[in-house]
Amino acid sequence: MAVSEVEYHLAEPQPVEDSELEAWYMDDLPADQRLPHRLKPNRPAGVAQLRKLGVLSWKLNPVQYETDPKLQAICKVRGYSYQDIITVSPEKLPAYEQKIKSFFEEHIHTDEEIRYILDGSGYFDVRDLNDAWIRIACKAGDMIVLPEGIYHRFTLDEGNYTKAMRLFVGEPVWTPYNRPQDQHSSRTKYVERFTAGSIPVQ
Template identity: 40%
Template sequence: MVEVYYHDNKDTIDDFTEPHNSGVPVSLDTLSKIGVFYRQIKTQEDLDNLATQRDYKNRDEVNLNLAAFNNDINAYNAKMQQFYKEHYHEDEEIRYIVDGEGYFDVRDENDKWIRTKLNKYDLLILPAGIYHRFTLTDDLKYVRAVRLFKDEPKWEAINRDTGKESEVRLSYAQSIVV
């Protein structure tokens, strides 16, 4: 079963791929209340059905591991730090884990980090406008994932430290006000 818990907020630039489990679990219902959708999908047919139901027209596959960076640890670390920088997108972010594992962190309605450890067969959909970040686990340092898109694949990360809050971000924030 998927692991979901509050992040301990004790990570550093050197250890953000560690579990950082605060010991406080988070329910899938809590994720749902902030617009995050989780499902375990074990077959290609079920993935295709979900894509049809949610009107996803395009997909691609991403492989993240040290070998993808020609075993250049500096390039690998730079990419992991880029993914770990807090950001949002103006489109949903959909990831289906084909193999490997990784952590998705999302902000809850009180601006606390919730960490979700995804493994093979886990699918996570983040709503447009939610602040999040991603990293591989320190144990495996590998993930192969399918990314689904409603339209042409695009990937614009709007980093929180820029202060830019688009209509999509403002709409999302308003939808989860406590």
């Protein structure tokens, strides 16, 4: 399927200088996972730093997600052929306690993890190349892509609610591979790619 220049332009990740996505390095206190867990003093992790880890982000309009040309262009350019919507809250998600616990187990996937927050908010935590945790605060309109092989996890924040679109290339495979996975081919591919200094954004 041919992709036009306009579609390529629409699908580009949000410029670093325009992004309001907030991220920071985490403390290691054994408090509620839904708390911000900022270091004191706070140590921000900028969007440019996230890009060096392969994390991409966009700001979209969640009100028009069903007809949004920007979302359509992203899906076309990046090959996202599957999508569904998941609501994560104690009232809406079956087996909530079990699933929220599994989401927060540190793991990798053999494909990208793509999430578009339509309502509510939550945290995606990713490991940097020195194995420190960075917490990414995502709210309505934020779309992020975590690369194959990155160690990560997800939790709700204190709002206890998020509604998100999940996207995938082809048939979805949601299998998490919990750490340690340092010998897994997806993990070794990630390490080789993102420690080499050449990190494409698309």
